[in-house]
Amino acid sequence: MKLTELLAVFLLFFTDQSSEGKSHPKPSCPYPPSQWCRSLEIALECKVQKQCMELTATRPDPAVPPVAVSLYYESLCPGCRAFITQQLFPTWTMLQDIMTVNLIPYGNAKEIPSANSPFTCQHGDPECRGNMIEACIIHSAGHAAFQVINCMESAANVLNAAQPCLQLYTPAVSWFSIDSCVKGDLGYKLMHNNAIMTRALNPAHNHVPWVTFNGEYTDENQDKAMSSLFHLVCQLYKGGKPPACTGAQVKLDRSLC
Structure with a gap:
């Protein structure tokens, strides 16, 4: 599962937990999770700019061919x-x-x-x-x-x-x-x-x-x-190995709602 999808599941889970027993307001973000990090404007509107920055930091070097x-x-x-x-x-x-x-x-x-x-x-x-x-x-x-x-x-x-x-x-x-x-x-x-x-x-x-x-x-x-x-x-793969390859733990500072 891609990090954007994990991010979506993570946020949706805690949103459901925090709103249990309450009405569910219409979400302010009009974009699907796969688009949240496409641009800074979308990330800001969906309030995930911090998570998108972390996602970008873990991406492979674009100069290295896949x-x-x-x-x-x-x-x-x-x-x-x-x-x-x-x-x-x-x-x-x-x-x-x-x-x-x-x-x-x-x-x-x-x-x-x-x-x-x-x-x-x-x-x-x-x-x-x-x-x-x-x-x-x-x-x-x-x-x-x-x-x-x-x-x-x-x-x-x-x-x-x-x-x-x-x-x-x-x-x-x-x-x-x-x-x-x-x-x-x-x-x-x-x-x-x-x-x-x-x-x-x-x-x-x-x-x-x-x-x-x-x-x-x-x-x-x-x-x-x-x-x-x-x-x-x-x-x-000739570039730096992603965490999935190395098995290394990635500690990300996640904000909770």
Whole structure:
């Protein structure tokens, strides 16, 4: 959980405790917690300027590039689903300030010269559809795409979960737009681009999930990623390690209400 989210939970908890048994006045801050530290003006209006200063003090050095993690995967591959939900998403949740994630849904699919079905997939047509749905979500949902895809891959049925997961995490993106992408030229274009990126891997992939770090693949890093991606990202980051990596306690002066 990011520090802004922790801050929101912290403040909301003590607000509820202090106002127990009393009426709940309309909050004076019109912004969601994720926006509280976007600018000094918002921080002042929401009365969290002190907390935002502490948050800024613990952020990584912006001059140090984040660890770029790219995952080449298939939507219905059991190993890929486990890696996304048990390794990649939890690590990103804790370390997203020092890492970026690039998802390339294609894996062991094949691009074939056919107007009706230009792709074949290891787990059949449902996987081809799942790959394309996720490619369209990545294209349309921006920063929230990873949350949507993790939601899908965590579900018992990946395809059936697509629409409710999209509505949950990106209500501004309509399912109609994703469905149109899947059924139209854009979806095929996105999958073709994923095919090009996957075929360009050096060394060539021979299984999925296939993980590269800063554009490079090694068997050693692949093994480490499968067992403990969190520790590997901390190890690869060149800047000062965040508290989550070091386990160091961070003592912040929190005001209480």
